[in-house]
Amino acid sequence: MLEKNYWEMMTRQLPLVSREEQEKFKNAKIAVIGCGGIGGEAIEMLARMGVGELVLVDEDSFDLTNLNRQTLATFDDLDMDKSEIASSKVNAINPYVKVTSYSEHIGPDNVDKILEGCNVVVDALDNIATRVIVSRKARENRIPYIHGAIHGTMGQVCVFLSNTKSYEEMFDLPSLGKELTHEVIESLKSVASGVPPAIGPTPNLIGCLEAMEAFKIITGIGKVTVAPKILTFDLLDFASFNMEEI
16 A cells, blocks of 8 residues: 555656656655755655655754745744754655654764765755765765755756766865865855845755756756756846856
8 A cells, every 4th residue: 555655646747757767766865964945845845756765964943034935944843953843744745755864963973874875965055064074975975966055046056976076176165185174164164154145935946956956866867967067047037047067
């Protein structure tokens, strides 16, 4: 019965993918690092598309400032751990997804544990230093790393593989080629400062796009936005949607 229900859930997307391709997604394990605006939408889409296993990571809890854009957040969830709320909502959407949640900061001491066995890593982070730590580990373990970021109405999405430019190379970060000492981490903090403005559709669109990139990587359908190509847009100007090469 569980198997039958799963495939009935997938009925509307099966004209777009073969059963064999969907089976790959059903057996996939994807880590989403960050369960806020970008991550919340990516998590929901991955669950609805039928992913087999999710690893969800976020050290924060929901607050009032999250309600304008983070689709997992409600008034009832304020002060609750984002990763735990994300896990419960995945189970409500698709109980066939195995979920592991971590309400902790991801860093050098736990990144191996968190990424173990993952087929794809989705970056839904809001700081560059942690992106560097996660992207390095993903590259070391040959795990595709899907990067997404926003600022106001602007967004970008890109996929890094073990044989492409790295995240640090692509954006010419001061940590490139260096050990992540305290001084290097501090230099990364200076690359972007302050809390960026955000309006609901921007992070949610990025989350959807990242989920679709993960689906393409796992199933093999379509063309993946692989570095040095990057998809950029500004929602105030639909003509700005563009695939660039950095």
